[in-house]
Amino acid sequence: MTAMTHAPDRADFLPRLSSHHLARPRLCGALLESATRVKLVCAPAGSGKTALLTECLLQAPVNCTVCWLPLAGSSLSVGEFCERLAHAMGLTVADETSLLYELARRTSTTWVLIDDYCRYPEPALDAFLDRMLAVSSPALTWWIGTRRRPSCNWPRLLLDDALYECEGAVLALTRDEIAQVLRHLPPAQADSVAGRIFQRSGGWCAGVRMLLMQKCDWSQKTLPQQRMDTLLDYLQHELFSGLSPELAEAWRVLVHLPRFNASLCDHLFGAGDGAQWMRTLQTLGCFIEPWQGSPDWLQVCAPLSRLMRDEPWSAGRSWHRRACQWFAAGQHWKCAFEQALLAEEYEVAVSLLQHFSFEHLFEEQTVVLLLRLYEQRGEELLLGSAQLVGLITAALLFAGRFAQAADCIGQLSRFLPPPSAGQQRQLIARWQAQQGWLLHLQGHMDEAREHFEQALNDLSPQAWTARLLCLSGRTQQALLCGDLELAHSINREALCLARAEGSLLFEALLELDHAQLLEQRGASARAEALLADLCEMLGSSVERPTSLLGRIALRRGRLALSMGQQDRAAGFFQQGLDDCLRSFDKRVLYGFLGQAQLAADQGDYPQAFMRLRDAERLMQQRQIPDTVYRGVLLQVSSEFWLQQGRPELAREALTRVLRHYRGPGARQAPPATLELIPRIECLLILAETRLGQTQQPVLRLQSLLEQARSCRMIVLEAELLLAMSEVASILSDRESARQYSDKGRMLVRQFNLRRLLMKFDDAAAVIGSESLSEQQFSEGGESESSLSLRESQVLGLIAAGSSNQQIADKLFISLHTVKTHVRRIHAKLGVERRTHAVARARMLGLCC
Template identity: 40%
Template sequence: MVPPASTSPRAADLPRLPPGHLPRPRLRDALLQADCRLRLLCAPAGSGKSVVLTECALQCPPDTQRVYLALRGKSLTVDSFLQRLASALGAAADLTSIQQHLDDVPGTLWLLLDDYPRFPDSALDTLLNDLILSSPRRVHWWIATRRRPALQLSRLLLDGELFELGSTELACTESELFELLQRNQLEWSWQAIHELRSDSQGWFAGIRLHLLHLVPDQLPVAFDRADPRLLDYLRREVLDELPDDWQQALYTLAQLPQFDAALCEQLLGVGEGASLLEQLTLCGLFIEPADDGQLSRVQSALAQPLAAQLPPSMAKSVFRKACQWYLSQDNVRLALECAVKAEQSDVAASLMQRYTEDSLLQGRSLAQLLLWRRELPAELLTSTPRLLMLNAWALMLSGRLDEAQYYTDELARFLPQPTAARQRGLIAQWTALTANLAFHRGDAEQARYLLAEAVAELPERSWSQRLFCCGMQVDQAMTEGRLDDAQELNRIVTKQAREHASLALESVMVMGHVKLLEIRGELLRAETLLKRLYSELTSAWGAEASPMRGRVQLRRAALLLQQGRYQEAEAGFHSGLQEALACDDPAAFWAYLGLAELDALQGDPTSAFMRITDAERFMQYDHISEALYQGLLLRAKARLWLSQGRAVQAEKALLALPPYALNFSPFGAPDLHLRLNLLLLQARLANGAVEEAVAGLAQLHAKVLSEGRRPLACEVGFALAEALYAWNKPAQAKQALLDALALSRQMGLASVERAFAQRSPALMRWAGEASSNEGAPAALLSRRELDVLKLIAQGYSNQQIAESLFISLHTVKTHAQRINFKLGVERRTQAVARAKELGLG
């Protein structure tokens, strides 16, 4: 801690540090340690520049002269600046004398200019630039400023003579916020600290105003961007000194999430808008780059109080002009958003009809459309068939099936249509919606029939709805165990999505392919595909959150969890959760369940149950239809109940499910019905129905193996081994257990093996003893196949392997094919990867 300014002789010319001052050594020490001619602190008002400068000044070495000038941001002529500088230095008030004085200064001199003039002044900047460049290197310039002065900063940077801190560096970190709360005797959780840091963007003035009237031990209070104290601060420190047209421009731009020079010309006047944007940015008036770096925005912590200064009638006018601009740029989504805010309902409804179903999966389109629905009159949303269809698809994609059903039924009002073609098209649209609703409600037979009819009848202009229906057919084929049919249909539909240049629907198909690979146990291929898809989505759509990109992260996290890569999985679930929540995407539910499974695997059932409760609450708050998540939720609960010995409760809950739940699965979880049957058999085993459980598990094991569901076969195999052991069939139990272990290690299913070891540690030890002489790889591959695999892992060609083992080339190829089949891979490189996982490399 530095001594208060009043007690330090050297602090007489410095401003006092504010009450409750929080030292910021990460900034202070970085500045003090910089070896350069110019230290520049450039950030908007309230960033803490002057305080950091004062901290540094108080650390000035005893053998260094220090000159501090508080310029207070006021405009200065060249002459008045020279006069003030000369007076502080004890030199004559002309440029030549000041330069000579600086040349003659013995030792080191610090020149600190606090709050450099805030408005552009090319003559003053030129003078300062000349002084900095002409002064000897022992003269150190320190400048705190809201605007970036027109100095030769690039030259100074290249010469290693510039060290700069901007608003990003000056923003309060979570660690500093924690310390600040401690000084105010406030004990907040890290989550509350993170939220305050995020909502305030680390803006120091806003944080200090927020904490000003909180009393010790008070519970966390959310940052209020509408707090009148914020506006009062902005008026005193910034707004009152701005020209009227600058204020008006700032209030106007605060209405919009982002903007560029061209839009400013539309809103602020042709020939003036771009110039005003440049001036506001130059003077540090809270204009910052948007996420993609191409556009600008008003700092989000201050946009709301600034936007509120524009009268409502003027704000509506801004949105009308912005709507026209976005329409000229063919940006329907932002044009629609502005039309809603301008309260132009007819325009908004007209624009809404130009939405396509696949665009609902891009960015926050779906969430915004659902939000706009609440802003528009209900009669307008049902005024045309197109609006009915769009709202029905949006509600169905959001999991609100009953509301989607209402809009689907309303299509009947528009029958008959004036022409036969339009009549067939409208009926095909109804069929497509009804088929999707039937699928989501578990009516497999009706869904199968109607999906086929919709795919056949939908016209070419309705290609996106047709592809959605094809996606349902792919999922239904996976649910029914027709994996080859699913793969072929997925390939065809992916090609069609590419022909229509729809990255959104192509992504849906890729996710279906990933699920197919996961069902077959090809986890590494699935993970590689997801990483590539994530890169493609980010490249095409930028940094904006989107449902598809969030789902990619959640799917990959689930794969990582299965492989036992728990830290990566946890990070993936949290990242995907944030992206899903930003888009109001129901897929956030998967993140809660994934984190619950992680908690359970790590021996924390209490936290796991809390996550499951969060998942259920999330779906209920968003009015998601229960049919879409009931089975998934019960699966998570039942697994925990079984691990706690509450098998009676698990069996009772599973038997209470609707009949279809044990025979058909919701979209995105094509093996859920089989997993629920597995849990029911495990519950019956735990409740003493051993013979019935053995028979059921053996039948289920044969079914999933025949369908190629290898990871699920592994789980069923472990359960079957437990049942056989309980039925006093040790030899059969041993074989089932060794087969399951070999299969799990073949696919890298670390979590499945870990879960089995947690619930049956004695059997796991028994399996270890039984297989100690063979080893898991030997139980999977023959001796000769192991020999070939070892050489493949060492990089040998087929010919080299044949020569090393004294076998024919044909025999080597046959062994390689069998190895690929047994390891569940298709290519030599994948076999090498699996060999390394098995310790054969």
């Protein structure tokens, strides 16, 4: 948004920035640094073109003449344009020839900024602009903001290094830029709110502004549901008012389609006309862009499309029906299926499912669409084919709806007996494969293993997808049992089969199991490289496998977190959270958990517990059984309580949850949390030790340590060694504490488990055993002013001028731990400020 202000030394008015303006130095800096003669900013309405040009204008050199030419998108004749340009530049001549001559002989540094160039094709005006750009003096710089790319000789300018083009995509506000507008909120909350606004708007400047204007509480975790009347009014004036009725109707149809091309438009709007209308809308800058970088497919920009689809559309059913016909004829089955659902043609939608396979479940929105169909026509679906029942069952298992999945699996008995004994064996084997996965996800390991093994014995080579699912289930069970060698063997067998069948999606799914195995062995860098390669391979897929990419992002976030790379971890957790939310994947839980752990590492426990409550709320809203999430939520909560010095809460929760994993009827841990049970036992021992309510805690931890070593679970081994050091220190066994700490730290350094050290130092700060966090335990005196080795290190860095964050980075400890050490230093030295602490310590000879 800009306004105009009078400048007495200029030939015309110059713009000023709105009070709501958000600076974008990344764009402004690039434009100002470019030495090109022509700077083209081409983007749809509401992208902030005028504001960007104004921001650059206000930084023009002192000796530069600035000419501002606002055209408001008007269709002008060449003569009218010449008159306006001459007036803006303060020239007395306004005919074409004289104007070109004046432009060519210009010697003083001059900027001409043309804002909102002609929105509709004007061949004569475009040709004149081309001539001006070609003949103008090097002292003259052209800045052109436009929705439509004028028909000029851009390739020639580009080859002459005379053109810098700023395209629409880069004008979108980033998440960090949106967070700057939310300075009134606490930093963590501002970042979270900015993430939700960015997800809803895609960074489209006008969309961000409209969302901020909505009368809703963005501190809440749910997106606002009210209609955006402002958006409709904006589009009416900025888009529809300049289009013919036919083009406006065509745009309204296209915005409701997932993708389109010339052939589909011809089918919808008439042969010849449809393709031409599509190209016209694209030329006019009507928010049409390539679909996922494809050269053949287009889409209306996704955020605007999502916003528009929330609005009622009375004519929608007939258009969706026609689009369904075209997609089905072209064998674009998922798009046809989605259009059939939107047209409420449920019988057609059911019939299209015969073309789906298990791999379709990983494509964006497939699970959501299947669940929608199940809710609308559940009974009809269960009367269909065995393949259809199996597909719906897989979607329900994926989303965590185990009770409904069990009902679907039970319906497979309707198809018995089949025509032959061989077919019957195959049907039963498929039933066992799905029943095995249901039991596996519910935590019944022995029964699940039996079903997996029987299914693998009977499944034919043609049923390779079911075989791969069984092998993946067996791999996860071996990992949960700590049998990493068996897990590796089964995983390799499954990978060979997936590659032989040419299934990239199954290969990626199995490589996720492989990455989990590598993580257990401490090979975090190898696991990260493997997952990065997977992302690159999956990036070439025509249909984006959203859920699979979401799971990969969550796993990469966990790896980055373990290596102490908080910024990378935050990005991966947010990406995984967004993808899993869109695809209704129950693994979305681990995105919330990752964000909670990041907040706790910074000492922001209110935000950490808020993310845990968000996770629980979502699990309950989606009717996911508490066996999927309750144990890990309580385990992470207990970690936070121990870090806060509240062991009584941790002991109560851990004792309660451990009953589900021990004794008769015990359940296995969820597949994504392999170390859950031993970690719960370790935390319980720590809590009881701090409360003085345990017997032989070191021996109990030693038993867990021996199990971890026998299974070669390196990460768990390091964690247990550091826990044993903490326990020994609490029990005043300083020598044992030193030995366990040395061994644990050796593993931490060898396998780059930086976060374990941060957690260990946090624990030392909480329980008041400063010596816990030192490689050499202090033998100093007990005077009030004596500092531990770690506190001396912190004080030395304070004296050197380091900030708390810089101290955390240099000492490989968390920011929260640094603050705790600073508080202790102040208390021991009897001061309140950092400068006083340094002066006092120097006087006492505690630092130089």
